[in-house]
Every structure is written in structure tokens, then in C-alpha cells.
Amino acid sequence: MNNSITSTSQAHHEIGHLPLSPPDSALNTPNAQHRSDYLASHGLNDTLLHKIKDDLISIALEAGRMITSADPSISPSTPKNNSSDRVTATDKAVEKKVHDRLTSLYPHFNFLGEETFTLGDKLASTPTFICDPIDGTLNFIHGVPHTAVSLALTIDKKPIVGVVHNPLRGDTFAGVKWYGAFLTTAAGVTRRLPVSPVPKPMSSLNECLVAVEWGNQRAGPNWELRTAVHKQLLTDKAEGGAMVHSVRSSGSAALDFCYVAAGWIDLFWEGGVWVWDVAAGWIILEEAGGIVVSANPGDWEPTVEGRLYLAVRGAKRAEQEGVVKELWALMGDRKFVF
Numbered sequence: 001m002n003n004s005i006t007s008t009s010q011a012h013h014e015i016g017h018l019p020l021s022p023p024d025s026a027l028n029t030p031n032a033q034h035r036s037d038y039l040a041s042h043g044l045n046d047t048l049l050h051k052i053k054d055d056l057i058s059i060a061l062e063a064g065r066m067i068t069s070a071d072p073s074i075s076p077s078t079p080k081n082n083s084s085d086r087v088t089a090t091d092k093a094v095e096k097k098v099h100d101r102l103t104s105l106y107p108h109f110n111f112l113g114e115e116t117f118t119l120g121d122k123l124a125s126t127p128t129f130i131c132d133p134i135d136g137t138l139n140f141i142h143g144v145p146h147t148a149v150s151l152a153l154t155i156d157k158k159p160i161v162g163v164v165h166n167p168l169r170g171d172t173f174a175g176v177k178w179y180g181a182f183l184t185t186a187a188g189v190t191r192r193l194p195v196s197p198v199p200k201p202m203s204s205l206n207e208c209l210v211a212v213e214w215g216n217q218r219a220g221p222n223w224e225l226r227t228a229v230h231k232q233l234l235t236d237k238a239e240g241g242a243m244v245h246s247v248r249s250s251g252s253a254a255l256d257f258c259y260v261a262a263g264w265i266d267l268f269w270e271g272g273v274w275v276w277d278v279a280a281g282w283i284i285l286e287e288a289g290g291i292v293v294s295a296n297p298g299d300w301e302p303t304v305e306g307r308l309y310l311a312v313r314g315a316k317r318a319e320q321e322g323v324v325k326e327l328w329a330l331m332g333d334r335k336f337v338f
């Protein structure tokens with residue numbers, strides 16, 4: 001079945017109005033009254049929610065143009081926590097642009113951004129915009145075309161709108177709670193996610209393509225656990241591993257979430273990234289039928305600020321739980337500590 005919704009030659013910058021439609025019965029949706037009461041308790045309504053989505057797309061596209069026109073080689077990066085955790089002038093300029101646009105449009109909403117975050121800052125329950133101006137800064141610095149602007153709105157500390165835009169490929173992923181998730185490509189084609197409307201069976205980890213990242217903490221117990229699990233995922237079953245199809249690292253947790261939402265990647269296991277890396281991808285994934293549980297065994301309901309994530313693509317719930325339990329079993333009694 002063709003899942004494509006529009007196939008026009010419209011310019012990419014005109015995609016603000018994604019064809020978000022009422023939720024279909026397959027989605028876990030409360031009734032309309034419950035939904036509007038919930039939104040009203042936060043000063044929101046359906047129309048405003050869609051305006052926010054359109055504004056986030058428009059701001060992400062503008063931010064994307066800043067990224068594609070920047071030359072990181074003349075804007076040297078500086079280390080944050082260590083030599084692998086870097087920031088450029090473009091990260092900061094994009095965050096300022098996003099902040100200024102959002103606070104002028106929505107002055108009563110909070111703003112939490114990677115480059116202005118201070119350790120100890122906590123997500124509020126009131127409406128909050130979350131911004132990662134460049135997720136995949138190392139890719140940006142090296143010229144690898146996997147970087148994204150990641151923008152989300154949370155209420156009650158849960159993502160409700162998410163937009164992830166990779167300006168180098170021209171992909172824009174967007175999701176709105178209750179209304180589904182969509183990908184618009186550089187060619188102007190918009191498709192509902194997951195890309196395949198009937199997800200493939202996912203009976204074991206052995207059949208999965210798994211996203212992992214390497215982080216920038218390269219010593220200590222978290223590093224030992226990370227690399228040991230990566231090895232076990234890949235190792236032959238005869239030697240106690242899961243023998244997954246393979247592992248992939250895009251260098252952007254936001255894009256990893258979106259690739260799981262699309263169904264291109266089956267799972268993404270990650271500890272140590274931050275709320276701005278995952279907030280937008282989280283709602284895009286959920287609206288595509290996926291789930292997010294903890295990277296650590298046993299926690300089926302992680303918080304968006306918890307820094308521990310296992311994202312699983314849309315599939316039957318029993319299959320999703322099956323691969324989660326298999327991956328957790330590989331960890332034994334080891335846990336990330338962040």
C-alpha cells in the first residue's frame with residue numbers, strides 16, 4: 001500500500017501545513033472532549049496545537065538554512081566537557097534565533113535549550129519549548145550530512161509536539177499528540193509514519209537493525225556497559241550474543257528516534273543523552289506506534305529527562321515487549337548510572 005499523502009513539486013519551505021488528520025482508530029486516543037479539556041487546562045486548544053506545529057516547522061526550516069549556509073571550518077568548535085563534546089558558533093546562533101522567535105510568538109511558554117541549559121535546570125509542567133539547535137554537532141563539524149534541528153513542546157513534562165529537521169538531506173519529521181507523525185522529504189513528498197503502514201513482524205532481536213551511539217564519556221562503568229552491550233548485540237548466538245542484523249550510529253539521537261519512527265531502524269538503545277536530544281523524536285515515535293522504555297532493565301515508563309532510553313518501532317505490543325526483554329536480558333544486572 002502506498003503511504004504517500006502528497007506528491008507535489010512544492011518548495012520545501014512551504015511544507016508548514018502537514019496534512020495532520022484526526023487520529024485513526026489504531027492510535028491510542030482519548031475522546032475529543034477529554035482531549036480538549038486536557039489542552040484547556042494548559043491554556044491550549046487543537047487549533048493552537050496545530051499553529052505551534054506549523055510555527056516549529058517554519059522555525060526549524062529557518063534554522064536549517066542557517067546551518068547549511070554556515071562553514072564550521074571558519075567557526076572553530078570548542079570543547080564542552082571533553083574533546084569529543086563540542087559546540088560551534090552556529091549551535092549558539094541557531095539556539096538564539098529559535099529562542100527569540102519562540103519567545104516572541106509565545107511569551108508565556110518556558111524555553112529550555114541545550115546551549116543555555118545550566119546543570120540542575122528542570123523541565124516545568126507548564127508548556128515548555130525544548131530546543132537542540134544542532135543534534136549531531138560532530139557530524140556538522142566533519143561535514144557528515146546527519147545533523148538536525150530538534151524542537152519540541154512539552155506539557156506535564158511530556159512531549160506533545162515534535163519537529164526534527166535535517167537541512168542537509170531535506171527531511172522534516174513532525175508529530176503532534178493524537179494526530180500522527182509525518183515525514184516530508186526534500187522532494188515535497190509527505191508520508192505518514194511509519195513508512196510501511198503494516199509493520200513487519202519483529203519476533204526477536206536477531207531480526208533487528210539496532211541504533212546505538214557512542215557518547216562522549218569514554219571511561220568508567222557506563223563506557224564498559226555501553227561497549228559490552230554493543231558487542232553482545234552483534235555477537236553470534238552460539239557465543240551468547242543476540243546476532244542482530246547489525247548496528248548503526250547516525251551521530252544524532254534525534255534522527256535515531258525518527259528513523260525508528262519511520263520503521264527503518266527497529267530499536268535505538270541509548271543512555272546519557274539529554275532531554276533536548278530526544279523530546280521531539282519521542283512524540284514523533286509514539287505517534288508512529290512506537291514506544292519508549294528505559295535503557296536500563298525494568299523501567300517501562302521512563303521520564304523524558306531521565307537520560308535513559310530504549311526506543312522501539314511500531315509493531316504488535318507483544319513483539320515490542322519481547323525485544324525489550326531480550327535487550328534488557330543482555331545487560332544482566334548492569335545498569336547505566338547518570
Ligand code: IPD
Binds near residue numbers: 137138214253273
Ligand atoms: C549528540 C548526539 C549523539 C550522542 C552524543 C550527543 P549533540 O548530541 O545526540 O547521538 O551520541 O552523546 O552529544 O552534542 O550533537 O547535540
Ligand code: CA
Binds near residue numbers: 091132134135137
Ligand atoms: Ca546539540
